[in-house]
Amino acid sequence: MDSRDIVLNILMDIETKKTFSNIAISKALSKNQFEDKRERAFITRLSEGVMEHLITLDYVINQFSKTKINKCKPLIRCLLRMGTYQIMYMDGVPDSAACNEAVKLAKKHGFSSLAGFVNGVLRNISRNKDNIEEPSKDKNSLEYLSVKYSMPIWLCKKLKNDYPETYVSILDGCFADRDTSIRVNTTKISRDELKKMINEAGIAVEYGYYDEKALLISDYDFIKKVPGYKKGYFTVQDESSMCAVRAAGIKQDDTIIDVCAAPGGKTTAAAEYLNGTGKIYSMDISEDKLELIEENVDRLGFDNVIISSHDATKKLSDMEADVVIADLPCSGLGIIGRKNDIKYRLEEEQLAELVKLQREILKVVCDYVKPKGTLLYSTCTINPDENQENVKWFLNKYPEFTLKEERLFVQGVDNCDGFYFAVLVKG
Secondary structure, three states: HHHHHHHHHHHHHHHHHHOHHHHHHHHHHOOOOOOOOOHHHHHHHHHHHHHHHHHHHHHHHHHHOOOHHOOOOHHHHHHHHHHHHHHHHHOOOHHHHHHHHHHHHHHHHHHHHHHHHHHHHHHHHHHHHHHHOOOOOOOOOHHHHHHHHHHHHHHHHHHHHOOOOOOHHHHHOOOOOOEEEEOOOOOOOHHHHHHHHHOOOEEEEEEEOOOOOOOEOOOOOHHHHHOOOOOOOOEOOHHHHHHHHOOOOOOOOOOEEOOOOOOOOOHHHHEEEEHHOOOEEEEOOOOOHHHHHHHHHHHOOOOOOOEEOOOOOOOOOOOOOOEEEEEEEOOOOOOOOOOOHHHHOOOOOHHHHHHHHHHHHHHHHHEEEEEEEEEEEEOOEEEEEEHHHHHHHHHHOOEEEEEEEEEOOEEEEEEOOEEEEEEEEOO
């Protein structure tokens, strides 16, 4: 298969099966991992680029197509988006190649009758790409922001209301290229030793901004091929998440409960602080995701982690811990830059449902905290209702807890994902 055909399959997987883009891309790259590195980079950039700019691409296509994009057949829709992305954003790809290859793929996949339509739309865009009509003259209008940042209007409005001084930086941050953040497993190797090892392999590596266990890597092929991965010397984790676990103040011999643990980043971070002592009960409602926890725990070499399936809204009897980690399901507004699907799949009405779910879980898990123990509440969103407002509600309902520390990281403002955590101490 050629690279554009692989991208088309990825986009069709996302379009028709509702597969998350990171999973669809990862699956395709794993299947083609022995292909040329430049081809894999092209596949990744084109796939991610189309998803990142979906609303913008559809806006452009609709200006030059008599058939609106949402009325097109799924495969034709994907081809038009692929072609338009190459024309608008990939200077190294000749417009003629973007058009011709899209036509070839239309014919290859049984749409010869629509090949002329695909060719006409894409060539029209190519001829007029420097004269695209803007959605609004007001660059702060919701319509303009939605098209420029490929963000649903309701979400632009929310960010503008919640962050009136920094919403543009936040929107820009959703498109910023950032290095991969990894957490060094200091039970096996020092940060300096791992940095040297990775550097010697020709991979760009720098120290992190916020945590002494963090390294930032770039210009690598597969994460599993980075030196030290298979030996359990590191795992991928954003620095904001590392900071949350550090703030929990985990001590050796502590008992830890991690209630929504998959894929195991905070569980294994806690295990590093325990350094072979204590015990961690790592739970998640999804049986499938438990395999991810097991894989990470085994690779990093921890034998004090007990993994089980459990619905966090249901009370477990006779469970108590020095530290309870509640990194709860959320809207994910802090990680849109890494998971572009979020902004398209999330609906405004879901925010209130998520707040309700978070509070239901907090009501249950706060009972697991020992006197003088700690509840770590965290989310990967910057929505105040899911963060600060939830903590205000919790402290009002459970006055035996006090807020020891809270922190909000905002993408585009800080050098990490958008993330919130609160450290709540009992008694």
